[in-house]
Amino acid sequence: MFGRKTLTQQSLTSHVNTVRGNSSVKDSERQQSRFELIHTEVMLTIEPAVVVQLSREELETRTFEAVGDIALRHQLPMGGQEQKQMMLRLVDEMLGLGPLQVLIDDPNITDIMVNGHKEVFIEHNGKLKSAQISFRDEEHVLNLARRIVSRIGRRIDETNPMVDARLPDGSRVNVLIPPLALDGTCISIRKFSHNKRSLSQLAELGAMSSDMVTLLDIIARCRVNVLISGGTGAGKTTLLNAMSFGFSPDERIITIEDAAELKLAQPHVIRIETRPANTEGLEAVDQRHLLKNALRMRPDRIILGEVRGAEALDMMQAMNTGHDGSMCTLHANSPPDALIRLENMLLMAEVHLPATALRRQIAGTIDIIVQIERMRDGLRRVTHITEVVGLEGEQYLTRDLFSFDYQMQSSQGNVVGQFVSGNIVPHFIEKARYYQLDTRLKQVMGVN
Known part of the structure; x- marks a missing residue:
């Protein structure tokens, strides 16, 4: 579907058992495990050379089909709306800013502050509040930070743990990683307003x-x-x-x-x-x-x-x-x-x-x-x-x-x-x- 004819299977038994309806598991945890299962399989099918040639619309169509196929193969209960939401999250992982993309798209949010992989805060209408989203782990947020800074020809690592960058829309970004950031990678985004106010x-x-x-x-x-x-x-x-x-x-x-x-x-x-x-x-x-x-x-x-x-x-x-x-x-x-x-x-x-x-x-x-x-x-x-x-x-x-x-x-x-x-x-x-x-x-x- 993304260019590879075969899929390398991994041991996903624990995820499958979780998402099939274990009554002791909360709905939010079940949904997250379901996403991680589908995310793992979709990423295994991705051929980067093919993905970069696709428009966002084509990528969304192929990803939607892939999510449906994986859900059917693992007998996961999933409605059309959830399948669409899963597809959008995956496309944001590939093209956008992953969990942060929905915050970037919200015009009422002016600042986004990632404090390690467990905490994300926003400034919404002038006041700070929790964004109620998180990353899977430290590696997830670190990979996003690397992708952001690499877009403008910069890199971040232990020898260069502080970087100022910007997003394609002009938003300012500051990244700070361990060992300077003790609790995990920190990303601060000051969003650029396209509506220039007089x-x-x-x-x-x-x-x-x-x-x-x-x-x-x-x-x-x-x-x-x-x-x-x-x-x-x-x-x-x-x-x-x-x-x-x-x-x-x-x-x-x-x-x-x-x-x-x-x-x-x-x-x-x-x-x-x-x-x-x-x-x-x-x-x-x-x-x-x-x-x-x-x-x-x-x-x-x-x-x-x-x-x-x-x-x-x-x-x-x-x-x-x-x-x-x-x-x-x-x-x-x-x-x-x-x-x-x-x-x-x-x-x-x-x-x-x-x-x-x-x-x-x-x-x-x-x-x-x-x-x-x-x-x-x-x-x-x-x-x-x-x-x-x-x-x-x-x-x-x-x-x-x-x-x-x-x-x-x-x-x-x-x-x-x-x-x-x-x-x-x-x-x-x-x-x-x-x-x-x-x-x-x-x-x-x-x-x-």
Whole structure:
């Protein structure tokens, strides 16, 4: 059926006895044993050279027939619906992500976390919960991890136990295996959303007010330098994508990421990605190398997916040398923390400048910090749109253009609060005037 004329029979007596209806066995255990029996026999019939030539529809048809034949041969009670479900699980094993495929296909799931072969957790509508699925054993989840990373030319083993990868749809994947992961292979998947949300759509979800939508759109159009700050999973990349709707279609934009995730709507976008070193002697290409090369590619804007270390120096230099309107994200809990963290990253680049000079450079480069947070109710909200004004002594001088005023948590667990305007004229008003957006900027800030 899959290309082999004969089937090598193995000892499957225990499985057969289990799935034929032992009353002491739970239905879930009986179903799992039935799947393992059929899985074993189907995999023995697979000729990989034949399978790779089949479309998914053809593979589903042949697998469905194979499941029916095996059930009939072993006298397994199985209805048409169960036979179909069994077929889909097997096809997902061969082409997809096995037990995880159903989670990948669910649009309401944003994160998938595999903690060894027994535990799988998901983030569903902003909250963590058990996925109620598992792998057969450690070898099963490890094989899936190997298949994921091999698709992009990487490998994972004891000499390289940590790997960042991505799925064909753009979802980010991190894999960690023993001996570093003590309880078994860990796979973390941050799903890529194909529905690129605009700022207005984020506002409809409660992330910001309509005035904040207008302000962020003006900020994007006025080519001010923006730092998007937030915790893990706060929605920094989603917000950056949304702000990019305001970029001019005439601009040449270069995006730099560890795992390509940004998908901008403009026609002239160059997407480049870092590369790790491998055991064959292939040298690593990090964000700092890519940033230096990007400056030779005549960019109008540079978008750095996430700044983590010494590449912060090159990003600052790019923002100061004619590439205004550039943006980057970093992990920090507040706008002041974001500035301190950026300062520490510059020190990692071995910048030999006095602290005051370093802070003056940061204050003169970064115009706006947008802070986004995933709150206790699972919703992601823009908590601050903060303008960096300059230095006062050795301290950064900032002003909140908008902020979220937390008030209480309702009995249903929802966060209650309101978005508050600072009612001030931003310092980038001159840039707004250059782009003929100053009147609109004053209106949205509630000033004359």
